[in-house]
Amino acid sequence: MSNRLAGSLSPYLLQHAHNPVDWYPWGGEALAKARAEDRPIFLSIGYSACHWCHVMERESFEHPEVAEVLNAHFVPIKVDREERPDLDDLYMDAVQALTGHGGWPMSVWLTPDLRPFYGGTYFPRESRGGMPGFVPLLRRIAELWQTQRQDLETQARALSDELRRQAEVQAGGALPGREVVEAALAQLRHGFDPRWGGFGPAPKFPQQMAVDLILARGSEADRAMALRTLDAMWEGGMFDHLGGGFARYSVDGQWLVPHFEKMLYDNAQLAACYLAAFQATGEARYARVARETLDYLLRDLRDPEGGFHASEDADSEGEEGQFYVFTPAEVREALGEAAGARFCAAYGITGGGNFEHGRSVVHRFSCPEGAELAPGEDADLRERLRIWRDRRVRPGKDDKVLAAWNGLALSALARGFQALGDPRYLAGAEACAAFLHRALWQEGRLLRVARGGEAHTPAFLEDYGAVAEGLVDLFEAGGDPAWLHWAGRLGEALLARFHDAAEGGFFSTEAGQADLLFRQKPGFDNALPSGNTLAARALLRLSRHLEREDFRAAAEGTLRCFGPWMQRAPRAFLGLLGVLDQAQREPLEIVVSGDLTLPATRALLAEVHRRFLPGRLVSVSADSALPLHRGRRAPEGSAVVTVCRGRACSAPVSEPGALGRLLD
Structure with a gap:
């Protein structure tokens, strides 16, 4: 017998649709029931590829005794963290405040007015190994709700007030200086594992933003750290040597045994990392890893409609890594x-x-x-x-298309075309962008999720930012101004719907969301760049392409807003520090006027793309109406390039050798 999750589009929620637990999806019906019956909410948050989510489902949520207690005393609600990152961020902060750690599955108990009062992650059904059992815990919380409710509500109010206080970002004054980037590099040097690469002990995560910052701003010795890390990740078991692509992380310190789930956002960012390393060093092995990772996206994660699916599971046939x-x-x-x-x-x-x-x-x-x-x-x-x-039973796939993660894939494929010259990557990026515009751009607003011909959930800050930057990369790769113009509209939406004009920075959600305790302003960079990093990076690049002062001011205002936080904990803001590095550099603009189908244009671009030029802007178009192309039309059948550094521009050149000398 199915429960209320059976009508969901989320693969994660559908995995629980036949549990005896009377699950509700997050929404008006569940929240109204909690208020009307004055019951606490049990909120369970996870995602489709999560191994321990599967374990807790088998042990607990499929068990009649667990269902009996949950159904009798709580309103049980399931949330896919990938569909609602706002809820996940808010209640993860609560769990970390309560327990000192976090993770998934996340288990949180809320008052009917959505304030958290107890939480944790995975619980075994019965107590073992020092962990409280889920059944006895449920019974105890139900008892306390009846006998000591005032204490629980007092705790919930105090925790919610503290979370709100911690989420407030007091804006800084001046733009942070280069010393903040240097402080982050010093912390990375201190945490570097010289034997196996990576930054910190096991479990080891890829830390793409650390590698990006080191390649862009680090010394030669720092660069050796980044390259050692990239080599070790590729040589170890985290890279799929047969099918391409990377697993989520390594459970050990030497990158040997992975946690086998494969996420779109990791692979998009890692492909871009290896492409940058190839451009910086010329070493063919980095091109190979990038190519095999992009090929994995195109072969195994691409939706028939053009977008990219979210992830592949760690488990198949009930065992982790079996495939x-x-x-x-x-x-x-x-x-x-x-x-x-x-x-x-x-x-x-x-x-x-x-x-x-x-x-x-x-x-x-x-x-x-x-x-x-x-x-x-x-x-x-x-x-x-x-x-x-491939004759084996494949791991399960979460086949929903998420706007933000597809924005990262857009960037990776567009950069893959630039660095490797493979037209399949440009075609894949164009098909992805066309799908996002067709399926998720509705009446001037972006939606976050598409699956099975349906789209839902208003997009968040990270969606607008990632898609906007992906479109900038696609324009720089293919020269179609339509993608740049759409990116500009997304930038305008960022300012209109998410921007904190008074204090700077951006909220993760639009105003007026009734099912959220308060709006957060995300700044910490984790597995994904924060929403503020994505927004600031996209707006800074758009400000230069479109000559939009409002975009530049908002990007720099975000850096000022988080300046004091970056100074206190620079390693927690590696992506945003990358934006700061771009903002501090003298702009390098490479304007290629000409038809991209012409051999002359492609030869000039090849001269650009074989170089590692952090923060450079490339505008390639025959459209002289674009701001950077005004007055720079190429003669019929040819192409010309103007290179500008700061406010000084070169005379136009049309030969790759002359362009190479300018760039050198």
């Missing part, structure tokens, strides 16, 4: 005895294994000298084993 790990016998079955033995030696697949049940995660760390495969054979055997692996 990805091998025994030597399986490799020999797929590749034959001799080739299978060579592959096992090169990729660390042994009889003893390095994972559960004697199976091995595919990796390159333990490849002995002389066991490396020749490039041609390496590519051939990896492809053959990938095809063999």
Whole structure:
């Protein structure tokens, strides 16, 4: 028998649609029931690819005793954190304040007026290993609601007031100086693992924004840290050596055993990181990793309509990593005895294994000298084993399309076309942008979620910011001014709907949301850049393309707003520090006037894109009406480039060699 989640579009909510728990989706019906019956809310927040969410469902939410207690004493509500990041951020802050840590599944108990009074993450059904059991905890909270309710409500008011106080951002005065970026770099040096790369102990996360900042602003010694980290992530098991793309993080300190879920936002950002490393070093291995990651997006995450799906699960057939790990016998079955033995030696697949049940995660760390495969054979055997692996039961996929994450994918594909020259990446980016415009841009407003021909949920700050920047990257790659004009409209919407004109910065939500305790102003950069980072980065770039002073002022106002916070904890703002670095640089504008289909135009752009030029602006178009192209029309059948640094511009050039000398 199904519950109220059966009508949801969210794959995560649908996973719980047949639980005996009388789940409600977040919305008016559930919140009205809590108020009318004066019951506390049990709020469970997770996402489709979350391994421990699956565990808690099997242990607890499918169990009749748990359902009986939840249904009798609470209004149980399920939320997909990827659909409602505003709720996830707010109540995650509450859980961290209550427990000192956070994670998913998130479990929070609320008063009927939505104030949190108790919370945690995963709970086993019965007490074990020092963790309170979910059933006894539910019974105890239900008892306290009846016998000590005033104490719980006092605690809820105090916690909500403290969360509101912590969320207030007192704006700084001047734009932060370069010393803040230097302080962040110093913290990264201190936390760097010189043996295995990465910043900090296990579990190790990719930290794409750290790598980006180091490549853009760090010394040669700093750059070695970034490259060591990129090499270690690629060589280890976090990278899928057969199918491309990266898992979410490594559970150990040497990047060997991953947590196997694959997220669109990680892979989009990591592809861009490896592209930047390729441009900065010219090393072919970084181009290869970027290419295989982008190919993974196009092959395994692309929706038939053009957008990109959110994630692939860690689990298949009820086991984490089942799809990805091998025994030597399986490799020999797929590749034959001799080739299978060579592959096992090169990729660390042994009889003893390095994972559960004697199976091995595919990796390159333990490849002995002389066991490396020749490039041609390496590519051939990896492809053959990938095809063999595809006969297995694939991990579940969360096939919803999220605006913000697709904005990151737009950027990655557009930059992939620029750096690698593969037209498939430009075509993929254009198809994605067309889908977002068709499905999620409705009557001048952006929606966040699309799935199965339906779209819903008003977009958040991060959606507007990420899509706007993705469109800027697409314009810089393909030269179609329509994408730049749409990005400009998104920038205007950022100012109209999210901007705090008094204090600077941006709220994550529009005003007037009745189901939210208060509006937050997100600044910390985590796995994704914060909404303020995305908005400021997009607006700063748009201000230069469109010569919009209001966009520039809002971007710099965001940096001033978070300036005191960046000075106190620079490593928590690595993405926003990247925006600060761009704002502090003397602008480098490369204006290519000419038709992108012409060989002359493409040759000039190739000269630009083979270089690592942090913060550079590239405008390529035959449209002389664009602000940067006024008065710069190229003669018919040719292309010209003007390079401007600050307020000084070069004479136009039309030869790649002359352009290269200017850029050097």
